Amino acid sequence: MVRRHLLLALGALVVVVLVLENTSQFRNAQFGAMAYYAIAAGGLTVLTGLNGQLSLGHGALMAVGAYTTALMLQSREDSLPLPVILALAIVVTLVVGALVGVAAARLHGPYLAGATLALAVAVPGIPLFFGEWLGGEQGLNVRLPEIPVWLADAAYFVTGQELTQIRFLAYLGWLAAIVVFVLLANLSRSRIGRNWQAVRDDEVAAELAGINLGRARVQAFVVSAGCAGLAGGLLALSARLAAPSGFTLTLSLLLLSAVVLGGLGSLVGALVGAALLTFLPQVVTGAGTDLGLTDVQAAQLAPLIYGLVTVLVVLLAPAGLAGGLRKLINWRRSS
Amino acid sequence: MKRWYAGTALLLAMAVTAAACGAGGRPEGEDAGSTVGITDTTIKIGAHFPLTGVAAPGYSEIPSGHQAYYDYVNANGGVNGRKIEFVVKDDAYNPTNTSQVTNELVLNDEIFAMVSGLGTPTHSAVVDYLNDAKVPDLFVSSGSLQWGDWPKEKPFTFGWQPDYEIEGKIVGDWVKKNMPDAKVGLFLQDDDFGRDGEKGARRYLDDQIVAVAKYTPGNTDVAPQMAQLQAAGVDLVLGFNVPSYTALSQLVSLRIGFKPKWFYSNVGSDPALVGSLLARFSEGAVTDGASMLNGVMTTEYLKGVDAPDDPWMKLWQKVWDEHGADGDLTNYRVYGMSQAYTFVQALQAAGPNPTREGIVEAIEKQGGSFEGPGVAPFRFTGDSHLGMSGMSVVEIQGGVGEDLTPVLVTDLGDAPIKEDDSAAGDEPPSNGIPNVKPAE
Secondary structure (H helix, E strand, C coil): CHHHHHHHHHHHHHHHHHHHHHCCHHHHHHHHHHHHHHHHHHHHHHHHHHHCCCCCCHHHHHHHHHHHHHHHCCCCCCCCCHHHHHHHHHHHHHHHHHHHHHHHCCCCHHHHHHHHHHHHHHCCHHHHHCHHHHCHHHCEECCCCCCCHHHHHHHHHHHCCCCCHHHHHHHHHHHHHHHHHHHHHHHHCCHHHHHHHHHHHCHHHHHHCCCCHHHHHHHHHHHHHHHHHHHHHHHHHHHCEECHHHHCHHHHHHHHHHHHHHCCCCHHHHHHHHHHHHHHHHHHHHHHHHCCCCHHHHHHHHHHHHHHHHHHHHHHCCCHHHHHHHHHHHHHHHC | CHHHHHHHHHHHHHHHHHHHCCCCCCCCCCCCCCCCCECCCEEEEEEEECCCCCCHHHHCCHHHHHHHHHHHHHHCCCECCEEEEEEEEECCCCHHHHHHHHHHHHHHCCCCEEECCECHHHHHCCHHHHHHCCCCEECCECCCHHHCCCCCCCCCECCCCCCHHHHHHHHHHHHHHHCCCCCEEEEEECCHHHHHHHHHHHHHHCCCEEEEEEECCCCCCCHHHHHHHHHCCCCEEEEECCHHHHHHHHHHHHHHCCCCEEEECHHHCCHHHHHHHHHHHCCCCCCCHHHHCCCCEEEECCCCCCCCCCHHHHHHHHHHHHHCCCCCCCHHHHHHHHHHHHHHHHHHHCCCCCCHHHHHHHHHHHHHHCCCCCCCCECCCCCCCCCECEEEEEEEECCEEEECCCCEECCCCCCCCEECCCCCCCCCCCCCCCCCCCCC
């Protein structure tokens, strides 16, 4: 299993390189965004799909990662290397996630949703309260360090294109996404992942089998929080900003809807959901403008279509797009 | 096992092939001025505005003003034979979205310049990126100082409207001279807007200010702030706030029986919008919202729809009647058309073959002498990219602003405040299109 995941990861890497090198800068930026949405959605789908905990607070956890990253990138010269900064963003979010997770482990269903909802509402208020330090409503600007010269040269040598800031971030995002997805896939097929599923399916049975319910839940929450922290850090890098208005409840709900659209508990589903989140609004707005709608009408079209797609998926493919596709393939095979 | 080897081999082969398509080394080349977004017959510009969400009322009308004026210019032959295409993207006033749609504008739509992107928190998310990418970032729709007070760091960014600090100075000076006994309370938005305004006002009013109340956009309960000002015995409130908070502060003070004089900054004082917001927020209890603002003082740097006989307003009305979208001409559309007018001037100044670097240079050289609808001249030079230098103080009666002062002009810091009506008398050219000679 592990070997298969690694092979898939290698294949994914080649695909990523080919896609990023052969698409425009703008598409690169969109793929970069898709990468961080995918990481966050991947973490959430493991938490909700595998362990059965519903979190409405992942947007807030992303904010923790984003602000950690932004705080460490306040000057262009003497900043740590980006991978170190992202690792620190993960660690800080892990700690926050552990605290929330301990509380969350005692809660079920709607109560857990309520507690994490409170997190999503409260966290954007923190930068406002500590305005001097965290930039208040305007947020913290992120000063991206220059791409290391050796890396830029190496990339140019191999690809024949300048490694722009945007493409660099897209690579960083997808490298992170591939690593995260391999780890999540391995984890969910390991003993720990099976424990999580056992807790989800039947608490009493799981406890009788010797699984510590609380520990399994906190573990799942912490892993998921780490993903959200990494995603938040990448978001701060590509938006060049960490501001409270970027991490409202809407973001948490969008992530959840992406997971549901893609297929709960499926990592492929998380990818599909992230793709929808990234590309659907822009494509729909563009199509609206081409159809002769005014800018305002076209802008209002995107949420409408997103809502309609959600309704249709829930009605026609209750297991999500990935689940629906799998079903279709199985049905074709058997008939 | 065999399949695994085969798969790996295939992948490696793909990777090697992909790498072999590479270049090996960089070609040498030199940089001329960038002409991205310009063809012989068109020039494409773009901007981010809140078209949906909480900030959309009012602000979403600004791009329709731009569009109407560009359509008017295009119908009259364009600028140097080029038609102006204006691409608008919705950021819902969310800086994360601003960053994404700016990527789209610069990389996908390949705009020549960003013109009048709106909002302080939103635009500050992209100002570094635009300057790094050397995309002209002209006439930002916000009065924050950061667009213009340090042009060495942001050489491609220009402000447009009077910044909040000089507005604070002009307001503070007027209050000091005309209401020297007033106990002043500040009602501030908690960002650059409120901070810069407070800084300017304190220069003259420091000893008269008895209370400062701040609000965070999004939190619609301003009762604590109003109660704080009331408890401090304030009899004149200076508000550096957006229109919805003008309406909220009026309603709350009505409820708690707080009756000071009010002085709102230009941003928060559009009588038509505040009137409609008052009616909506009070759920119909306030029917004639605009009259609630009678006696309220504010500042003005553009003539608005309350002055239909002004020659600029006659031009805007004509443009709107010929090329406007649905709906009536509003002050926000006038604001958009006025910005569009300045952009056309800048484009003319950049000459028949504009480049990104060229238009920036042209504005630095000639921007100070652009004649336009603004009552005060721009401050554009190589050392300052700040916008208009002044405004006049007005009192609102029946939805109409009545001048209390002539145009007052100043600059940042301890620059003195002077009366200067020189730019207020500018008349629009008869065909409604500016005629700026290219910079040398």
